[in-house]
Amino acid sequence: MADHGLPLDRVWEVFRQEAQGDPMVHGGSVRAPDAELATHYAREFFGRRQESERLWVIPRDAILELDDPDLLKPPFDRSFKRPGGYVLKHKLEAARGRAGTPPARGSDEGVE
Amino acid sequence: MTVAPARSLGPTESAALAELLLTLADDEFILGFWDSEWTGIAPILEEDVAMSSISQDEIGHARAWYELLAQLTADDADRIAFGRAPDEYRHAALLNHARGDWAHTVARRLLYETADAVRLESLTGSSYAPVAELAAKMRREETYHLLHWNAWLRQLTAAGGEARDRLVAALALRWSDAQSIFAPLAGEGILRAGGILPEAMAALQKRWHERLGQWLSAAGLSLPGPATDPPQPSTAGRTGRTPDFAWLHSEFTLVARSEEGATW
Numbered sequence: 001m002a003d004h005g006l007p008l009d010r011v012w013e014v015f016r017q018e019a020q021g022d023p024m025v026h027g028g029s030v031r032a033p034d035a036e037l038a039t040h041y042a043r044e045f046f047g048r049r050q051e052s053e054r055l056w057v058i059p060r061d062a063i064l065e066l067d068d069p070d071l072l073k074p075p076f077d078r079s080f081k082r083p084g085g086y087v088l089k090h091k092l093e094a095a096r097g098r099a100g101t102p103p104a105r106g107s108d109e110g111v112e
Numbered sequence: 113m114t115v116a117p118a119r120s121l122g123p124t125e126s127a128a129l130a131e132l133l134l135t136l137a138d139d140e141f142i143l144g145f146w147d148s149e150w151t152g153i154a155p156i157l158e159e160d161v162a163m164s165s166i167s168q169d170e171i172g173h174a175r176a177w178y179e180l181l182a183q184l185t186a187d188d189a190d191r192i193a194f195g196r197a198p199d200e201y202r203h204a205a206l207l208n209h210a211r212g213d214w215a216h217t218v219a220r221r222l223l224y225e226t227a228d229a230v231r232l233e234s235l236t237g238s239s240y241a242p243v244a245e246l247a248a249k250m251r252r253e254e255t256y257h258l259l260h261w262n263a264w265l266r267q268l269t270a271a272g273g274e275a276r277d278r279l280v281a282a283l284a285l286r287w288s289d290a291q292s293i294f295a296p297l298a299g300e301g302i303l304r305a306g307g308i309l310p311e312a313m314a315a316l317q318k319r320w321h322e323r324l325g326q327w328l329s330a331a332g333l334s335l336p337g338p339a340t341d342p343p344q345p346s347t348a349g350r351t352g353r354t355p356d357f358a359w360l361h362s363e364f365t366l367v368a369r370s371e372e373g374a375t376w
Contacts, residue, residue, distance in 0.1 A: 030158050036263045041158040043256070048165045 012038040013063065015056040016046045024056055035059075118242050121184075125306055128299025129240065130185055131202070132309065134192075135297070135350060136231075137177035138203035141193060142357070143224060144170030145364050146211045155214055166257055173250050180242055194368035198353050198361045205292040208354040215278035216285075218268060221261040223283070223290040226327060229258055230320045231293070239307030262327060269331040280333060287336035291317065292349025317345070 011031055015024040027046045032038035035057075042057045066072065096102070121129060148167040154160035178189040206224060211217050232254060235247035268275040294317035303309035325335045 031156060032158060033267060034263070036259070037158075037267070040256075040260050040263065041162060044162040044165050045158070 010034075010038075011060040012042065013058045013060050014042045014046055015058070016052040017054040018052065020053055022053070024054070027052075027055075029060065030057075118240060121240075121306075124299070125302055125308070126184060128297070128302040129243075129308055130181060131297055131299050132303060133177050133181040133184070133243075134202045135204075137174045137181060137192070138201050139174075139207060139224075139228070139293070140170045140177065141174035142201065142203040142207040142360070143220075144168070144174060145360055146207065147217065147221070149211050150217065162260065166260065169253055169257070173253075176246055176250070180246065190368070194365050198358050199351070201353070201357070201361070202350045204295065205289040205349045205352055206286055208289065208352070208357045209286070210356045210360075212282065213278065215268060215275065216282040218261060218264045219279055219282035220286055220290075221257075222265055222327070223286055223324070224293065225254065225258050225261050226324045227290065227293040227316075227320045229254055230316050230323060234311050234316055235309075237310040239310075243308065265327065265331050265333075269333060280336075283328075283333070284336040289349070291345040293317075293345075294320065295345040295349035313345075 009031060010033060011029050013029050014027045016027040017024050030038060030041040030045055032041050038057050038059075039055075042055050046052050046055055144167045147163060147170070150167075151160065151164045154163050174193070175189065178192050181187070182189040182192060204224075206220060209216075209220075212220075229251070232247045232251045236244050236251065238244040238247065265279070268279045294313040296313050297303065297309075300309065300313060304312060321335060328334055
């Protein structure tokens with residue numbers, strides 16, 4: 001690629017929503033010299049086949065990254081912070097009863 | 113494709129509409145083919161995908177116009193698109209030229225897309241419902257194209273130096289041929305009388321100069337030619353053909369010619 005003086009190496013991260021109500025999921029990244037072209041390229045890469053309901057385009061340098069193992073993977077046993085063994089099912093049923101809302105669709109069996 | 117029920121047309125009105133549809137379809141078709149040639153070699157990967165996609169959009173618009181024309185003339189859209197001799201195409205002279213360098217492509221796109229926007233906007237008021245409906249639908253997509261080429265106008269002018277110089281030179285080079293987008297049609301009087309064409313081509317051309325002038329001036333450029341005394345398009349602007357186009361024609365008819373009458 002020819003060097004024509006444009007800052008082509010600015011990277012933008014693109015998140016996409018596949019259907020209304022779905023979470024925004026990281027789709028990938030594009031390079032573009034400015035915000036407007038970044039949105040155009042995001043649209044072409046992640047929306048030209050009408051596969052996205054919504055896109056978020058974020059300059060990579062605006063993202064705060066946290067990857068310190070001391071913070072994310074501390075060396076002590078933290079299993080007590082996991083919800084396993086704490087059965088929510090009956091508490092949820094009771095709460096729904098108080099609120100007068102019908103049980104959620106599907107089953108609560110897996111909710112712990 | 114389904115279109116709104118059309119009012120009935122007399123034979124002269126029908127022939128005039130067929131001429132208009134052919135110009136609209138051929139413009140989109142030929143531009144789409146020229147710019148599809150950037151696939152694989154555009155300045156950056158992202159632009160490669162964008163340019164290919166935009167070119168496909170134009171072929172899609174051409175198809176819609178060809179299908180409408182085929183309904184009107186009891187013809188076949190593929191036959192019209194691929195089955196004519198080079199001198200039977202009616203695209204504007206602006207589209208007679210090879211894609212050139214990137215600045216040339218951006219310049220031609222700017223000239224064409226701004227003109228097409230003015231033309232489509234006007235056609236949404238057509239008395240012939242299928243034309244009004246298609247124009248409205250295409251405008252939604254063309255608005256994005258317009259933004260894209262305006263973004264490139266800003267990139268190339270902001271970069272300055274050779275990028276800006278090449279763009280300015282390409283705009284000047286194609287200014288005269290670009291006027292042919294608004295070349296008067298043989299049946300324009302008939303189309304105007306029936307409201308199929310809501311405004312005269314000359315009026316659209318004038319509005320195009322105003323709009324383009326605003327876009328260019330926002331980027332620190334001015335119209336490549338005098339706005340008060342614009343080059344007059346002639347009907348020949350849509351009939352003259354070049355060796356460049358003869359080459360493109362041989363390319364895009366290659367597959368269709370390989371087995372005439374085949375069903376694809």
